[in-house]
Amino acid sequence: MKSRLDLDALDFGKGSGLIPVVAQHARTGAVLMVAYANRQALEESIGTGEMHFFSRTRGLWHKGKTSGHILRVVELVADCDQDTVLARVEPFGPTCHTGMQTCFGPPEMDAIRKLEAVILKRATNLPTSPADVSYTRELLADRNLRLKKLGEETSELVVALADDDDKKRIAEEAADLIFHVLVALQAAAVPFDDVRDVLNGRVK
Numbered sequence: 001m002k003s004r005l006d007l008d009a010l011d012f013g014k015g016s017g018l019i020p021v022v023a024q025h026a027r028t029g030a031v032l033m034v035a036y037a038n039r040q041a042l043e044e045s046i047g048t049g050e051m052h053f054f055s056r057t058r059g060l061w062h063k064g065k066t067s068g069h070i071l072r073v074v075e076l077v078a079d080c081d082q083d084t085v086l087a088r089v090e091p092f093g094p095t096c097h098t099g100m101q102t103c104f105g106p107p108e109m110d111a112i113r114k115l116e117a118v119i120l121k122r123a124t125n126l127p128t129s130p131a132d133v134s135y136t137r138e139l140l141a142d143r144n145l146r147l148k149k150l151g152e153e154t155s156e157l158v159v160a161l162a163d164d165d166d167k168k169r170i171a172e173e174a175a176d177l178i179f180h181v182l183v184a185l186q187a188a189a190v191p192f193d194d195v196r197d198v199l200n201g202r203v204k
Contacts, residue, residue: 004077005046007039011083018054019083023095026074026088027196032095033103035063037085042076049073051087069093112192115179119186139183146184153177 012019018036025032035053037045041060044052051063051071064070071089078085096103122136139146157173164170185192 004075005042005085006078006082007042009082010039010042010078010085011081012039014083019085021051021053021085021087023051023071023087023089026090027193027200030102031104032071032089032091032101042085045073045076045087051089064092067093069095071095112178112182116182116186116192119182123186136183139180140187143187146180146187150177150180150184153180 010019015036017038019038020034021037021042022034023032024030036055037052038054038060041052041054044060044062048062049072051073052060053063054060062070070092071087072092073087074090075088076085077088091101094101100106119136119140122134123140139149153173153176157170157177160166160170160173182192185195
């Protein structure tokens with residue numbers, strides 16, 4: 001866990017002893033919930049590595065203490081005015097009391113996640129006839145074809161980049177390669193979140 005909070009610098013006075021805390025999924029960037037914390041709640045969050053909050057009706061409370069759906073602290077950082085805290089967290093189970101992953105409804109999936117979901121559907125829903133076999137299913141069923149297409153798509157992107165006047169072609173060739181990479185990851189049972197974790201680890 002990292003904390004860049006200077007508790008003495010935080011402006012608790014503006015909110016009569018409380019400051020808003022925005023809990024954000026550390027990997028996906030999704031906003032999970034917003035609550036309030038006093039100094040004690042932030043001290044507990046830093047000390048335990050799990051998010052604590054404070055409300056005037058409940059007092060100090062440990063998120064997930066009863067349900068087990070804790071928010072493990074990855075990083076705490078204050079905004080420029082020192083009156084709001086961003087908590088980057090790793091959720092264990094749904095965050096919202098309604099059972100939703102976030103208190104703001106299901107997040108909009110980016111193109112990578114949408115494509116990954118389609119590929120997973122192709123992998124788990126077996127075709128009922130030869131006519132139902134999609135290109136994705138062909139790739140998933142044939143390791144040599146997957147590797148061959150990865151090589152071909154990589155070469156096509158390299159050629160497009162060598163002739164960098166056609167920006168649209170470069171984007172299209174890059175998209176083709178990313179699709180084939182996602183299929184190969186699915187076949188290897190490696191979720192793209194593992195790739196995200198590696199990338200996140202390289203930019204710290």
